[in-house]
Amino acid sequence: MLEFNSSETQLSASPPRRVPEMMPAFISRHSAFFTLTAVLVAQLLLLAFQVTGKHNVRLIKLWAVAAFDPFERSVQGLADSVSGTWTSYHDLRQAQRENEILKAQLAKARAKVIELSEEGLENVQLRAILGLQQRLPLRSKGATVIAVSPGASAAVFIDKGTLDGLSADMPVITPEGVAGKVVAVFPRSAQVLLITDRSSGAGCMIEKTGAEGVLKGGGNGFCHLDYIMNDEKVKPGDIVVTSGLDQIYPKGLLVGTVVKVTDGDIYKNIRVKPAAALDRLEDVLVIVGPSSRHK
Numbered sequence: 001m002l003e004f005n006s007s008e009t010q011l012s013a014s015p016p017r018r019v020p021e022m023m024p025a026f027i028s029r030h031s032a033f034f035t036l037t038a039v040l041v042a043q044l045l046l047l048a049f050q051v052t053g054k055h056n057v058r059l060i061k062l063w064a065v066a067a068f069d070p071f072e073r074s075v076q077g078l079a080d081s082v083s084g085t086w087t088s089y090h091d092l093r094q095a096q097r098e099n100e101i102l103k104a105q106l107a108k109a110r111a112k113v114i115e116l117s118e119e120g121l122e123n124v125q126l127r128a129i130l131g132l133q134q135r136l137p138l139r140s141k142g143a144t145v146i147a148v149s150p151g152a153s154a155a156v157f158i159d160k161g162t163l164d165g166l167s168a169d170m171p172v173i174t175p176e177g178v179a180g181k182v183v184a185v186f187p188r189s190a191q192v193l194l195i196t197d198r199s200s201g202a203g204c205m206i207e208k209t210g211a212e213g214v215l216k217g218g219g220n221g222f223c224h225l226d227y228i229m230n231d232e233k234v235k236p237g238d239i240v241v242t243s244g245l246d247q248i249y250p251k252g253l254l255v256g257t258v259v260k261v262t263d264g265d266i267y268k269n270i271r272v273k274p275a276a277a278l279d280r281l282e283d284v285l286v287i288v289g290p291s292s293r294h295k
Contacts, residue, residue, distance in 0.1 A: 138250060140285040141165065143172075146189065154197035154217060155180075156281055161188045169248050171287045177254040177275030178202070178242065179284055190286075194278050195255070196221055203246035204255050206232070207239040215240065215255060215272065221279065223256065225270040230263045240272050250287065 141160055149155035160166050162185050170182040172192045180200065184191040193200050197217040204215040204225060213228040225240060238258040244251030260271040 137290070138287050139289045140287050143190075143284050143286055145281045145284065149191060153199070154194040154219070154278070155183070156192050156194065158190050158192055158284060158286070159188070160286060161186045161190050163187050165288055166190050166286055171249045171253070172284050173253060173287065174276045174281065174284055176277065177256060178249060179276050179278060179281060181248055182286065192284075195223055195274060196278055201246070202249055202255070203243040204240050205243040206234055206258075207241045209233055209238075212243050212245065213267075213270070218271070221274075222259070223272040223274060225258075225272050226267060228268050228270060230266065230268055232268065234258060234261050234268055234270055236261060 141164055143158040143160040143164075145156045146159045147157040149157060158172070166182060166185050168182055168185055172179045172181060178195060180192045180194040180197075181202075182190050183193045195202060195215060195217060196219065198219045200215075200217045202215045203212070205212040206225075206228070209232060211228050211232040211234065213225045215223050215225050218224050228234060236258050240255045240258060242249040242251055242253040242255060254275050256272040256274040258270055259273045260269075262269045
C-alpha cells in the first residue's frame with residue numbers, strides 16, 4: 001500500500017498567496033529604499049522651484065515646458081490642420097455657390113441673346129415683307145404660316161382665309177421668291193401648295209433668254225423646268241422667273257436658280273433650286289389682285 005506524507009499533503013492543500021497580500025510585505029522589507037527615493041524626489045523638486053536658469057526662469061518651469069512641448073505642438077498642429085481643412089472646405093463651398101450663380105447668370109444672358117436674335121430676325125422678315133408689299137404693283141395680304149400639312153404633300157397652312165378675302169389659286173410669295181398657291185380656303189385659314197410638290201405647276205421662263213417652260217415640283221426640295229428644247233441655251237446659274245402664261249402667277253416673279261442641265265430626247269432636263277426657303281417659311285404675302293393704281 002502507498003503511504004502519504006502528511007506534511008506534503010498539507011503544503012499541497014494550502015492555497016497559494018495572492019499578489020495583493022504580498023505587496024505590503026514587499027513594501028515593508030524595502031521601506032528604507034522607498035523613503036530615500038521619496039526624499040530625493042522631494043529635494044529635486046524643491047531645488048527646481050528654487051533654482052533659476054537663464055532669463056530668470058525657474059528650472060521646474062523649464063522642465064514642465066520641455067515635458068509638455070511635444071504634446072502642445074501636436075495639439076497645435078492638429079488644430080492648425082483642422083482649421084486649414086475647414087477654411088478650404090468653406091472656400092470650396094463658396095466657390096461652388098459663386099459658380100452656380102455665374103452659371104445661372106450666363107444661362108439667363110444666353111436666353112436673352114437668343115430672344116433678342118429671334119426678335120431681330122422676325123423684325124427683319126417683317127420689314128422685308130412690308131417692303132415687298134409696298135414695291136409690288138399688286139394688292140396683297142400678309143399671312144403667317146401656322147402649320148405644316150400632314151402627309152406626303154409639300155403644303156402649309158396660313159392664318160388668313162375667306163374672311164380676309166382669300167380664295168383658291170391665289171399666289172403666295174416671300175421676299176426671296178415664289179412659295180406656292182392657295183389650294184383650299186377656310187374662314188380663318190388656308191392651305192398653300194408649295195412649288196416643290198409633285199402635283200404643282202407654274203408657267204416659268206429663263207429670265208436671260210426668255211425660253212418658256214412649265215415648272216413642276218420634284219418632291220425633294222427641288223423643282224424641274226420642263227418643255228424647253230435642247231437647242232435653247234440654258235446653263236447652271238440662270239435665273240428662273242414666272243412667265244404669266246398660267247394666269248395664276250403674275251409675270252416676272254422670282255422662282256429660283258438653275259443648278260443642273262442635261263439634254264434629253266427632245267427637251268432639256270433642268271433642275272431648279274427654289275429661291276424661297278420653303279422648309280422654314282414663317283411670313284408670306286398672298287396676292288389677292290391687281291393694285292388699284294394699275295387697273
